[in-house]
Amino acid sequence: MGLQTYSNATALGSMNALNMHGSPLKNALERISSGIRINQASDDASGMAISEKMRNQIQGINRAIRNSQDGISLIQTAEGALQETTAILQRMRELSVQAATSSINASDRQEIQREVDQLIAEVDRISSSTEFNTKKLLSGEGTATWRSTDPDRISAIIRDRVVSGNYRIDVEAKVGKNQVLKSNIMVLQPGAYAGDIITSGTLLGDVANNSGVVGIYEADNLRTGTADQRIYKVNVAAASAGAPLIQGMPPEIFSTVGDLGSIMGTYQQPGSQFMITGTEFSDTAVLSSGEMVFSSGINLQAGVHGYLEIEFMAGVTIESGATDVDPQGVRIRFIDVKTGNMGDWAMGTLDRSGFIDLDTNNVNGWRTLTSGGQVPLANIFDNTDPLDNRLYFGDGSTIKTGDKILLSIDAAEHLDGTLTVGGGAIKIDERFMDNGVEREIRGAYYVSYTANGLQHTALSSGNKQILYHLPQLDESTGAISIGSITLDMRPSSTGTMTDSNLAIELRGEGGIASTYTRLKDIQAFQTAEGINTFELPQRIMLYGNSKRTELVLNGNDTIAMMVDKFARAITHKTEGLGINLESVTINKHVADFISRGEAISESQASIEGTFFLRSLFNGLQGEISMVADQRVIDAFNFHELQQSQENEYTVEVFDAHRGTLIGSALVANGIMEGVLQGADILIEGNIGVTASWNSRQQLLEFEANQEKSTTYLNLVDTALVFQVGPNEEQDIVANISQLDARALGIANLVLVTEESAAKAITQVDRAIELVNTERSRLGAIGNRLDHTVNNLSVAEQSLQHSESRIRDTDMANEISTLTSKQVLSEAARAMLAQANQMPRGLIQLLNNQ
Incomplete structure (x- = not known):
């Protein structure tokens, strides 16, 4: 083996081997310590992409599960509220059955009605205040919202999902009938007096009233009789602005x-x-x-x-x-x-x-x-x-x-030139038939020189009452009684310009009451036991137009005041029933009293002394019902002179933007169903009908408009959407119908008679059916969401398993790798140490030189 000092190939080989084993060892350590196989994209690029996608799905599924559970809670909240609504309706049905029997009277029904009114109010409260996370559930807002250009006449009840859009609704009417109620004849009880100005058929003949006297405010202790047998002739001369003297009519000359x-x-x-x-x-x-x-x-x-x-x-x-x-x-x-x-x-x-x-x-x-x-x-x-x-x-x-x-x-x-404007003179004579011979007894003059003595000159001051006394001698007994007549004088800024004779008819016990008669003086309000109904104020509840209102009558109220109270209670838009046609001339005839001389033969107003309630709306919407003490009900004894009949409407619905016809219907009950998806359209307030007052026949007349009435309606779909999946369009759409008293058809539920109570049973049954249907639908949605949660849980589990196999560490494999690489690394390190020692042999050789 050669020896080199510059390069140590053996050491380099060992070092390479050490490096090769170090990287897998580091990865194994990282995977084992983190538990994750892919710690960075380089660990497994495709695996990481798949894993991240799966993680998104898993997190979405987890959120969807919570959404579904929230949806279940929302449904349970709505269903729980409807459970209470059902209990209320069942109680109302029980009360309706109770009120339908003849064994109870009007006073009992009044107490029953009070409870029913509270129950109706609670149904409305539940509808308006039931919320989940501030979202209203039973008001219809959980399905759709709507806006109308004429909400008093065209409105919507939300039943199901709607198609959002703007709609033009054209209505053509066929006139029905309004309800007309007529009371008993109101006559005077013993000791009471009433009078009226009579312009025809009197002992004076036909005499126009130009006197400034508008009525007989009060009368007392005078002889009475019909106008063809006995009248009181009133001669009035009030000073007028700029008049040099008071002119007279023969034989009454008031200038002197x-x-x-x-x-x-x-x-x-x-x-x-x-x-x-x-x-x-x-x-x-x-x-x-x-x-x-x-x-x-x-x-x-x-x-x-x-x-x-x-x-x-x-x-x-x-x-x-x-x-x-x-x-x-x-x-x-x-x-x-x-x-x-x-x-x-x-x-x-x-x-x-x-x-x-x-x-x-x-x-x-x-x-x-x-x-x-x-x-x-x-x-x-x-x-x-x-x-x-x-x-x-x-x-x-x-x-x-x-x-x-x-x-x-x-x-x-x-008097000429001495009277101030508003002053003047009055004289009242008694004219009567005495054994077939006309006789007149002259009264004395009532003279007032002062301003406003007879009439207020400031119109804002209103009418002025003039108390005139007239004694009468009973020629058979010698008794003298001092009677009186109080004249009601209208205000006049210039004073009454001319003298005027007018005829007054005075009536006593059993005679027709007048508009000035106090309720306590009417015979019908006196019970057989001698108790006056108005010893205490009487509260009267009126129902109609899906509303209710209260008025209070007192014994000192005059018939005119009573008429005004009823008229206001019926026509006032916020405090009354809102039966209003936006016309003072028409509205004032919703309540009328037929005074002496105002009756018209062969008409609704053919009987003097009767009190009328006339609805301004045709059909069921305008029907007026009254709840009061039995004595009040018996005293008025209202008879339905004319039954209501619904207007018939031909209705066409168009897309407001394109003008295309969406649908049409013939509506005979005031509710258009099935034309606009998910919404019933209420047609109210005599839309397409014009009312007028026929003074000759004393009745309201209704006529269909020549042109169609057009209203625009906007519908917006606001259905509940539960996101029950991790991806777009993986949702469940639910809706909750409008479930207030109006939508349930019980807003005008009255139990004032046996007949109305019997009808109420059917009305409540239908309301219960509507609530039960809605509860069933909510229950179905709740069950579906339960299954959705279960399904999502299984999907989450499967994805977790899949993602775990891709991304999580296989501990056994990694430990095996770790052990193997640790051994190899140690071997490589040892060999590297040995390789590094090899050049030392050359040093030894050099040392031996």
């Missing part, structure tokens, strides 16, 4: 009110017989109206307007030329037209020659009287002439103690 008196009646006991023939200067006169009046000879202090009650304190037979005088033969007291107050008695002289002197003794009461609180009176009469202020009787008249006379008296008033 002279000293005038009128004999309103006499009480003559059996054996009495007397007649007032006149005053000192004038005889009595009977006007064409039937009034018996006298003028000259009665001189009154200015401002005196009212009545004199005269009672004979001694009996006498009138004899011409007799000289007997009884200084206290009569007593007299004054009754004020404005206040109705009676003054104290004052004594007057009875002269047997044929007269009584009204102002002989100016004591006992005259000095304390005032006329309406305006003019303090030292004396009713102006007695500067001793011959004035006498009433004369016919010769031979027989008068007994206790006989009476009732007079109306008015002081001389020159």
